[in-house]
Amino acid sequence: MYDNNHLKGSEKLNEAQLNELRTLITGLEKPALRRLQKLMTDPHEFAVEISELLPFSIRQLIEKGSVHIADLLPFFEEMIQESIEKNPQRLANLLFPIMGPAIRKAVSEDLKRLIESLNQGLESSLSPKHLKWRIQALFSKSTYLEIMLSHAYLFQVKHIFLIHRESALLLHHEKADHVADIEADMVASMLSAIGDFVRDSFHSNEGEGVDTIKIGETNLWIEQGPHAIIAAVVDGNPPPDLRLDLKEAIEAVHYNHRTDLEKFEGETSVFVHTSKFLKPCLRKEKKDQRKRPPYFALVILLLVCIGIGYLVYQKTQKNIRFKALTEAFKSENGYLISQTKKQNGQLWFYGLKDELARQPQEILTEQSFDTDEVTFRFKPFVSLDSSIVIVRAKKVLSPPETVKFTYDKGNLFVSGTCKADWLDLLHNNFHKVWGVHSLNVDDLKISDEPPIDLSWIIKDIASYRFIFDVNELKMNDEQQKQFSNLTSAALLLEEYNHSKKKNYKIQVQSVTSKAGNTDANQGVALSRAENFIGLLREAGVPDELLEAKVIYNEDLANKEEVRSVSFKVAEK
Amino acid sequence: MVGAFAVGKTSLVQRFVHSIFSQKYQTTIGVKIDQKEINIDGKEVTLLLWDIHGEDDFMKVKPTYLIGSSGYFLVADGTRADTYDTAIKLHEMASSVTKNAPFIFLINKSDLQDTWEITENQIETLIQKGWQIIRTSAKDGINVENAFVQLTQSMLQSQS
The missing domain is CATH 3.30.300 (GMP Synthetase; Chain A, domain 3)
Structure with missing residues (x-):
C-alpha cells in the first residue's frame, strides 16, 4: 500500500519538485551537484580543481609544521636528477631565462665585493696602521697586499638580531659563543629607532634603511627585508661576502615565515626556528696564525x-x-x-x-x-816478529857494522863481512836470542883487513877533465883511456855511498861560453855531458848517481877551458 | 610615551622600568627605549617602552617612532593647560599611525592637583568621548604601575 502510494506520488513529481527535494537532501543546488558529479567522473577536471588547492594546502602544511621542507627536498632532488638524466636539454632550456640574470647578479655581487675590498684598502692605505704594514712588508718576505688582507679579514660576528620591521620588536637573537649577554629586546628596538631616525632625518625612501654603522672596531651591518631586518654586530673588519650571508638569511626567513611575519602580533616563539638561518651568519675569522717564522x-x-x-x-x-x-x-x-x-x-x-x-x-x-x-x-812477552828478533839479536850479538841480519821463521840469516872471532861469538851465542833456532851464515865473509878507505874517489873523480876541439863530441884515444879510469872510480862511488851511508852524486859539468851562437854552444855542451853520462851508464854506473850540467865560462883567455867536460862529486 | 615637553614622561617610567640607555638618547635621536616586565593574570608580558622626546616648538614627534606600536600613553602636565592641547594633537597623529591602537591619557603631577590648569570639564569631555584617563604622580608613584597594567590589558584585548 505504501509502495503504491509512493510510486504513485513520484510519478506526479515534476522537475522543479525533484530539484527542491535534491536540495533538501544534499543541501546543494543542481549546478553545484553537477559540478561535483563532473569532478568525480572527469579526472582532468578533478586535477584542475585540485591543482588550485594543492599549493595552498602544501603551504598550510608547512606553516603548521606538519610537513618540513627538508622532508620534501629528497623528492624534488630526485625528480630534478631524473629529469636531467633523461633530457638535460629540457632543464637547460627551462633555466636559460634564469641563468643569465643569476650570473649577472653573481658577477655584479663579486664586482661589488671586489670594489668594496679595494675601497677598504685605499681608504685606509695612508693610515698609520697601514703605513706600519708597509714598513712590515719592506722588512719581511710578505707583500703589502698579503699583510693588508691578513689584517682586513680579522672579524667576529658577535650578535645577530632578527627584528620585526613594523613593530621594531626582536623576533630572534643569536649570539656567538663566549659573548656576553645583552638586553637584546631593547637593543633591537633602539636599532630600529636609529634606523627610523636616520630615515626621517635624511628623508630616505621607505624601503631604504641604514646598511652599516661603524663605531671604532665595531660594525653594525643591517640587511632589510619587507617585514623584518637582520642586524649583525661585528667586531673587526668583516669581509664583503658576509653581506651575502645576511641577504640569504633574511631571504630564507621571509620565505619560510612570510605568514608569521605578516601576521606578527608579538608572539616570537615561532621565530625560534629561524635559528638555523641566523646561526650561519655568526662567522668569525681569526687572524692568520702564519705569523713570522718562530726565529x-x-x-x-x-x-x-x-x-x-x-x-x-x-x-x-x-x-x-x-x-x-x-x-x-x-x-x-x-x-x-x-x-x-x-x-x-x-x-x-x-x-x-x-x-x-x-x-x-x-x-x-x-x-x-x-x-x-x-x-x-x-x-x-817475547815477540817473534822479525824486526823484534833482529833487534834482540843485535842486542845479544853486538854485530859489526859490516854485518846484516835477516830473520825468517826461526832462522837468522847473517850476511856481510866480519872478523873470525866475531863469527865464533855468533856461533856460540845465537841460541841465546829468543826466537832464533838456527843460523845461516852462507853470505857472511870473513875478513881481518880493515875496511877500504874510498874517500879518495871524490877527489879522483873531480880530477878528470876532457877538453874537446871545436864542435867535437867524441873522445880521442888518450881520452878513452882516461875515461876507463874514471869509470872504475865512478863504480867505487856506489860502494862508498853504501859503506858510509852517503848519497854522493857525480855532476857531469860541460863548460861552454855564450860567445857566438849561444843555443848552439849550449846544445854541443849538453850533448857532451849526456854523452859522458850515457857512457858511464853503459859501464854500469847507476843512473841515479849521474847528473848533467852545462856551465858557461866567459874567460876568453882560456879558450880550451870553454870546451871541456869535468866532474864534481857532491852529496845531494 | 608621547606628550609635550617636560610633562614628566621620563619621570613616569624612570622608577618603574629597566633601562640600559642613557637619557641623552632622547635629546639626540629623539627616543629612548626601556623595558618593563609586567604580569597580567599570571601571564608575563614584556613591554618595550619608547619614551619619545617631548614635542615642543623646536622638535616634533617623529611619526615613524609610533609605527608598529601596540599601544601608547598620551601624557600631559596637569599644571600646564597647553600640554593638554598638545596631547590632543598628538593623539590625532598617533591614532592614525598606530591604526587606532589602545591608549591611556595620563595627566601627570596629581600631587600638585591644587594648581592644575587642566580643568575637570576638559577631563570630563574626554571621558565622554570614551577616553581612559588616569591621574598620575611620577613624584609619588601614584597610579603609575596601574597605568601600565591597564594599558597592557587593553593591548592584549585588542589583539585577541
Whole structure:
C-alpha cells in the first residue's frame, strides 16, 4: 500500500519538485551537484580543481609544521636528477631565462665585493696602521697586499638580531659563543629607532634603511627585508661576502615565515626556528696564525742540531781515531792486543808487549794522541816478529857494522863481512836470542883487513877533465883511456855511498861560453855531458848517481877551458 | 610615551622600568627605549617602552617612532593647560599611525592637583568621548604601575 502510494506520488513529481527535494537532501543546488558529479567522473577536471588547492594546502602544511621542507627536498632532488638524466636539454632550456640574470647578479655581487675590498684598502692605505704594514712588508718576505688582507679579514660576528620591521620588536637573537649577554629586546628596538631616525632625518625612501654603522672596531651591518631586518654586530673588519650571508638569511626567513611575519602580533616563539638561518651568519675569522717564522725557536733548534751534530762528529772522529790507533797497535811489531774498550772518554788497551818494541808513547805521538786519552794495560812477552828478533839479536850479538841480519821463521840469516872471532861469538851465542833456532851464515865473509878507505874517489873523480876541439863530441884515444879510469872510480862511488851511508852524486859539468851562437854552444855542451853520462851508464854506473850540467865560462883567455867536460862529486 | 615637553614622561617610567640607555638618547635621536616586565593574570608580558622626546616648538614627534606600536600613553602636565592641547594633537597623529591602537591619557603631577590648569570639564569631555584617563604622580608613584597594567590589558584585548 505504501509502495503504491509512493510510486504513485513520484510519478506526479515534476522537475522543479525533484530539484527542491535534491536540495533538501544534499543541501546543494543542481549546478553545484553537477559540478561535483563532473569532478568525480572527469579526472582532468578533478586535477584542475585540485591543482588550485594543492599549493595552498602544501603551504598550510608547512606553516603548521606538519610537513618540513627538508622532508620534501629528497623528492624534488630526485625528480630534478631524473629529469636531467633523461633530457638535460629540457632543464637547460627551462633555466636559460634564469641563468643569465643569476650570473649577472653573481658577477655584479663579486664586482661589488671586489670594489668594496679595494675601497677598504685605499681608504685606509695612508693610515698609520697601514703605513706600519708597509714598513712590515719592506722588512719581511710578505707583500703589502698579503699583510693588508691578513689584517682586513680579522672579524667576529658577535650578535645577530632578527627584528620585526613594523613593530621594531626582536623576533630572534643569536649570539656567538663566549659573548656576553645583552638586553637584546631593547637593543633591537633602539636599532630600529636609529634606523627610523636616520630615515626621517635624511628623508630616505621607505624601503631604504641604514646598511652599516661603524663605531671604532665595531660594525653594525643591517640587511632589510619587507617585514623584518637582520642586524649583525661585528667586531673587526668583516669581509664583503658576509653581506651575502645576511641577504640569504633574511631571504630564507621571509620565505619560510612570510605568514608569521605578516601576521606578527608579538608572539616570537615561532621565530625560534629561524635559528638555523641566523646561526650561519655568526662567522668569525681569526687572524692568520702564519705569523713570522718562530726565529727564536729555529735558532734554538739550529743550535741544538749544531750541538748534536758536533757531538756526533766528535764522537765519530774519536771513534775513527781510536780505530786507527787500535790498528796501529795491532800492526806494530812487538805488541799483541787482546782487548780494547772505551771508558770515561779514554781508550783502554789490554794485551802483551815485548820489551824491545817501541814505546807506546811514540805510537801515540805518531797518531796525534795525548797520553791522557789512552790507558795501557800490557803484560810482557817475547815477540817473534822479525824486526823484534833482529833487534834482540843485535842486542845479544853486538854485530859489526859490516854485518846484516835477516830473520825468517826461526832462522837468522847473517850476511856481510866480519872478523873470525866475531863469527865464533855468533856461533856460540845465537841460541841465546829468543826466537832464533838456527843460523845461516852462507853470505857472511870473513875478513881481518880493515875496511877500504874510498874517500879518495871524490877527489879522483873531480880530477878528470876532457877538453874537446871545436864542435867535437867524441873522445880521442888518450881520452878513452882516461875515461876507463874514471869509470872504475865512478863504480867505487856506489860502494862508498853504501859503506858510509852517503848519497854522493857525480855532476857531469860541460863548460861552454855564450860567445857566438849561444843555443848552439849550449846544445854541443849538453850533448857532451849526456854523452859522458850515457857512457858511464853503459859501464854500469847507476843512473841515479849521474847528473848533467852545462856551465858557461866567459874567460876568453882560456879558450880550451870553454870546451871541456869535468866532474864534481857532491852529496845531494 | 608621547606628550609635550617636560610633562614628566621620563619621570613616569624612570622608577618603574629597566633601562640600559642613557637619557641623552632622547635629546639626540629623539627616543629612548626601556623595558618593563609586567604580569597580567599570571601571564608575563614584556613591554618595550619608547619614551619619545617631548614635542615642543623646536622638535616634533617623529611619526615613524609610533609605527608598529601596540599601544601608547598620551601624557600631559596637569599644571600646564597647553600640554593638554598638545596631547590632543598628538593623539590625532598617533591614532592614525598606530591604526587606532589602545591608549591611556595620563595627566601627570596629581600631587600638585591644587594648581592644575587642566580643568575637570576638559577631563570630563574626554571621558565622554570614551577616553581612559588616569591621574598620575611620577613624584609619588601614584597610579603609575596601574597605568601600565591597564594599558597592557587593553593591548592584549585588542589583539585577541
